[in-house]
Amino acid sequence: MTPEVITVIGGGSWATAIIRILSENDVRIRWWLRNRQDAEHIRKYHHNPRYLSGVTLHPKKVKPFTRLSEAVKGAGILVLAVPGAFISDVLSQLRPEDFAGKTIVSAIKGMVPGENLLVTDWLEKHYGVSQDQFCVIAGPCHAEEVALEKQSYLTIASSDRERATRFAGLMRCRFVNTHPLTDLYGVEYCAVMKNIVALACGICHGLGFGDNFQAVLVSNAMQEIKRFLDVIYPYYRDLMGSAYLGDLLVTSYSQFSRNRTFGSMIGKGYSVTSAQAEMNMVAEGYYAVKSIDEINRKYEVDMPITRAVYTILYEKASPATEIAQLKELLT
Ligand SMILES: NC(=O)c1ccc[n+]([C@@H]2O[C@H](COP(=O)([O-])OP(=O)(O)OC[C@H]3O[C@@H](n4cnc5c(N)ncnc54)[C@H](O)[C@@H]3O)[C@@H](O)[C@H]2O)c1
Numbered sequence: 001m002t003p004e005v006i007t008v009i010g011g012g013s014w015a016t017a018i019i020r021i022l023s024e025n026d027v028r029i030r031w032w033l034r035n036r037q038d039a040e041h042i043r044k045y046h047h048n049p050r051y052l053s054g055v056t057l058h059p060k061k062v063k064p065f066t067r068l069s070e071a072v073k074g075a076g077i078l079v080l081a082v083p084g085a086f087i088s089d090v091l092s093q094l095r096p097e098d099f100a101g102k103t104i105v106s107a108i109k110g111m112v113p114g115e116n117l118l119v120t121d122w123l124e125k126h127y128g129v130s131q132d133q134f135c136v137i138a139g140p141c142h143a144e145e146v147a148l149e150k151q152s153y154l155t156i157a158s159s160d161r162e163r164a165t166r167f168a169g170l171m172r173c174r175f176v177n178t179h180p181l182t183d184l185y186g187v188e189y190c191a192v193m194k195n196i197v198a199l200a201c202g203i204c205h206g207l208g209f210g211d212n213f214q215a216v217l218v219s220n221a222m223q224e225i226k227r228f229l230d231v232i233y234p235y236y237r238d239l240m241g242s243a244y245l246g247d248l249l250v251t252s253y254s255q256f257s258r259n260r261t262f263g264s265m266i267g268k269g270y271s272v273t274s275a276q277a278e279m280n281m282v283a284e285g286y287y288a289v290k291s292i293d294e295i296n297r298k299y300e301v302d303m304p305i306t307r308a309v310y311t312i313l314y315e316k317a318s319p320a321t322e323i324a325q326l327k328e329l330l331t
């Protein structure tokens with residue numbers, strides 16, 4: 001069989017980890033990065049100089065590109081792995097024809113700010129990608145642990161089960177187990193919302209709250225996510241599954257969590273700008289909380305955790321005061 005040709009778009013940790021996983025299988029990867037020097041470095045030394053630099057990339061299977069129109073040529077699968085805030089800018093070089101007939105995989109756990117759309121909805125609106133072309137990579141998995149080849153699990157969601165199963169096969173390897181699911185939008189929304197919860201966990205940690213409080217916060221957050229999903233996209237789903245609860249747990253508790261780290265700085269008194277400047281990485285929850293809060297103005301679901309994080313980050317409310325109020329609402 002001829003190897004599957006896959007274009008991966010993005011130069012960060014998750015793109016690097018996905019390439020590491022995929023290249024365990026029989027694939028050819030066309031990797032788009034925006035930075036010319038990084039691409040040149042990868043061509044020469046076979047590792048990403050900025051993210052997960054300890055990961056060696058297969059020289060025959062992985063080919064870096066800096067022109068996106070070139071990178072997508074001949075690929076049957078496009079994997080999007082840039083933060084949601086940059087997707088519109090990055091894809092502006094492409095036309096709807098570049099997506100036609102391909103499997104479009106979103107590895108993004110964020111919304112498209114401004115339009116408050118899930119990445120799949122945004123691609124449908126702007127590039128005419130049809131719903132059954134999409135797969136979403138979900139599940140509790142940090143790029144840093146993939147780099148260490150620690151056993152991980154991923155869920156591949158698509159409304160087309162066959163497509164999810166095929167892509168799940170390509171993402172399965174020695175240290176990654178995968179399974180398909182059909183709750184495309186539920187999984188995508190949950191992945192966006194768990195980042196908001198991780199921000200809340202970080203803020204509370206930064207304020208000095210302990211494990212007892214965090215356990216209550218996370219269990220209340222799961223109920224908040226359920227209330228929102230039941231209204232925005234009702235579907236028979238088991239929220240105890242690893243794509244939902246599992247992802248919420250890893251992001252809330254892990255030392256690798258970008259969102260928790262960002263939140264912790266806010267709880268300790270950093271401004272948003274200084275917390276962002278400290279990180280070489282992107283905390284998706286910062287953008288997501290604005291989108292979800294704005295979407296919820298229409299639905300009016302009871303979401304005290306989202307509201308508190310929004311008020312702290314966007315209205316500059318005191319974290320101590322907001323969390324003191326939230327404390328009274330948790331059960
Ligand atoms: N890192 C993980 O473990 C992990 C796991 C699952 C999902 N994700 C998701 O993957 C997506 C990518 O995150 P990541 O962790 O790879 O990013 P990261 O935080 O490691 O790196 C930041 C990324 O943003 C890009 N970037 C920064 N400024 C940019 C700009 N102006 N224009 C275009 N790109 C710009 C950088 O090139 C880099 O790719 C996010 O949606 C994230 O939620 C990450």
Ligand SMILES: O=P(O)(O)OC[C@H](O)CO
Nearest residue numbers: 109140141251257258259
């Ligand atoms: O935990 P974070 O904030 O680094 O987000 C990364 C992934 O979404 C975890 O699955």
